[in-house]
Amino acid sequence: MSNQKKAVKSVSWVTFSTILQTALQFLQISILARLLSPADFGIVAISNTVIIFFSLFANLGFSNAIISKQETNKKTLSSIFFLGIFLGTIIFLLVYISSPLIVSFYHEIRLAKVIQLASCIFLITSFGTVFSAMLQKELNFKSIAITDIAGYIIGVSLTIFLAYHGFKELSLVYGGLATDFCKTVLQVILGRKFFWPNLHFSFSEIKAHLRFGVFNFGEGIVGFIQSNWDNIIIGRLLGAKVLGYYTLAYQLAIFPVIKINPIILQVAFPLIARMKENPSELKKYYLKILDLISYFNLPLLAGLYITAESVVPLIYGPGWAPTFPLIKIFVFVSVFSCLSHPLFTLVYTKGRPNLLFYLNLITLIVKVPLVYYLGKYWNVTGIATAFLLATMVNTILNFFIVQYLIGNYLKDFLANFYKPVLFCVLMVLVVYFYKGFIGYSGLLNTTAEIVIGGFIYLLLTIFFKYSIVEIKNFKRTI
Template sequence: MSNTKKAMDGGKWITVSTVISTLFQFVQVAVLARLLSPADFGLVGVSNLIIAFFQVFANLGFSNSIIYKQESDRNVLSTLYYLNLTVGVVIFILIHLTAPYIISFYHEPRLAQVLNLSSYYFLIAYFGQIYMFLLEKELKFKSVAIIDITGTVMGSIVTVTLAFNDYHELSLIIGALVMQSVKSVLQITFGLRFFMPRLFFNINNIKEHLRFGIYNMGDGFLGYIQSNTDNIFLGGMLGVKMLGYYTIAYQLCVFPIMKLNPIILQVAYPILAKMKENTADLKKSYLKILDFISYCNLPLLAGLFITADGVVPLIYGPGWEQTTDLIRIFVFVGIFICLSHPLYTIAFTKGKPNLLFYLNLGTLIVKVPLVYVFGTYWGVTGIAIAFLLTTFLNMIVNFGMVHYLIGDFIGDFSRNIAKPILFCLLMVGLISLYRLFIGESGLMNVLAEIGIGGAAYLLLTLTYKLSYAELNAYRQGIL
């Protein structure tokens, strides 16, 4: 099977996985918003911050180096495997040692049990992690999809069941642990044919992976700090309740972006890694990735911007109206993030993870003072605006790095993105007219607005973007 065919097949399976997983998690949040308080979501948000922080160090940047080097040496993989397990145990211990300081910072005693349970993630996840990297390296995306779907479904069922039985914030933590346990078991089951660990450990064998991972891990650390500065400051300055509002708004706008983009990026990286010396082809692929991401993400975000005040009470119920203004800010954050994502694929393909490190370092230097000042004067809205400004600046520098790696692309990119932007403006205009002359509240009006917007964007795309030959090619690739 050719790489192109593998990419199409992989894209099909990752799409199925993403749609199902996103649907289950979306329904889960909608149900939990009616059962849990904003403070409960804030507590889990703090726990997620801690887990995400330690995840930066947990795989030591090996995920991308294994794919980049197309690693298959059993001794090397065994050393990486045991090193990962060791790091997981160390992180488990560190979370318990630092928990009192975290609880003191947020002034929230309930965090003790949340952090204690969350720490077990690192005793579970890294038994199967290396097998996931190998499945992606071998382009076994059907297996990846089955693992993701099964874990998400089981985790969501457990989470909602516990929430109905008054486990409050712990329902989210336990559900996440169940999800990761299922995934780890399946990762090992599907991946054992590619790698069986042997009793071998030699740090000298993985020096190249360590060198690759240093910048990768450094970039991850800085990326974590600059991406979560707003959450860290917000929880400490304004409390976990406001963090709960902020988290829900962020999830509604940015969570779909973080789920949709990997449909193509997760498939693209192993393919691009096999043609890393051909800059011309990389440039064409980068532009295609941007084009695809633009057409998928922009209409969703534009539609959410215009319908936010009707969508929020329908999805989350009463008491979450305060998230509406935050959502409209995060819509633009989501746009800048989705356009910035493809750099990561190009940087790893070209063996330049150091660029990502410098990008996140610069963004962090700008973001920290902005978040502190804006948060001090304008509260949660100010923090969201600070996040918006730094995300925009990050995207501008991001494009400059892409230019350095693959050459000039702005002209082609500008011509490509003009159509989806215009289609979105027309879509928003039609929805605005409906809201003005017919109505904007209630289930039927919201559904009508979604239908009008979706139909308008689809019709414009089919008329002015996709030819019959392209549609037929996509159809044949998917079937």
């Protein structure tokens, strides 16, 4: 099977998985927002920040190294497997023991049990890391979709059940652990045909992967700080309740990006890794990735921007009005972020993870003072604005790095990019006038806004971007 056919088949499976997960996540959010308080979400957000930080030490970039180097040596893979389990155990103990210090920093006693339970994730996921990487390397996204769907169904079901029975913030933790346990078991079962560990370990055999992971790890540390600095400041100075509003606003605004981009990028990375010796193909596929990402993300983000006051009460229920201005800021954060995300496919393919490290380091240097000064004068809105400004800087630098890696591409990119931007502006204007003359509250008005906006974007697409014939031809290739 050709790479193109594998890619199309892989995208189909990832798309199906993402759609189902998205539906389940919307169901979970809409129910939990009515059962849990903003403070409950804030506590879990703090815990997640801690877990994400320590997970950088547990992986050390081995998954990306396996895919980038197209690793097949079983002794090398076995060494990576056992090192991962060792690191996972050490990180589990470290997080568990350090929980009192974290509680003291945030002055939130409920954090102790949440963090101690959440630390078990390192014991669980360390067994599936290599198996998951091998499935991606072999473009076996059917198996990946099965693991994701099964894990998510179990996790969401358990989370809602426990929240309904009064487990509060712990319902999210138990649900997350159930998801990861199910996924890990299935990763091992479905990935064993590509890899099964031997009783073998040698540092010398994984030196190349460790060297690859040094900058990958450094980039992860710096990237974590610059991505979570706002959460750390809000949780420490403004409290769990404000962090809860901030977190849910961000999650809703970033939702299209974290759901649509993986559909494309999960498949794109191992595919692009096979083209590292063909610069023209590399550039062509990178431009296709940017075109797809911008075309599918922008209308959803523009729609959320103009319908936030209608959509939030329907999803979260009453009492979440403080998220409205934050969502509008985070929509623009998501626009810039979605254009930056594909860079990792290039730097890992080219063996230059150091470029991501430098990019995130500069972004961190910009973001830290912005968060401090804007947060000092405008509280949580100022912090969200600082996040937006730092993301804009990151995206501009991102473009320069891509130019350095694949040559001049901006002219071709802008030739594709201006169309979805223009379509979105027209879509927003029409919906804006509808809201002003008809209204925006209630299910009927919200549905009308979504239908009108979607129809305008689709109509403009058919007339000015993709013809009906092109769309039919694309469907036939699938």
